[in-house]
Amino acid sequence: MGQSNNNAAFLAAILRAEKLLAPMADAVKKHTVEAGWDRWQTDMLKNIPKAKPFEPEVVKPAKGKKSSKKSVVSTDAIAIESDIDITDTDFELLQPK
Secondary structure, three states: OOOOOOOHHHHHHHHHHOOOEEEOOOOOOOEEEOOOHHHHHHHHHHOHHHOOOOOOOOOOOOOOOOOOOOEEEEOOOOEEEEOOOOOHHHHHHHOOO
């Protein structure tokens, strides 16, 4: 199995943040189900028309030239830095379809 951080504890933390689970009074690592799941579902479904797919901004290097500079891909949450040379062909292959 992989070593994903998206495990049961991660899901429990999300559900607690959404106030759908609460800690038990006698054990912090145990949970009780809170009321409001139907309201939460209805609220989430209302946002469907507003949803937009995530499309990260990608900087295209000059035509025919390899870039030896560090490239940085940034999102609201993280920034990834690399020293990889990228050609126009590589860039086209990386584009979402």
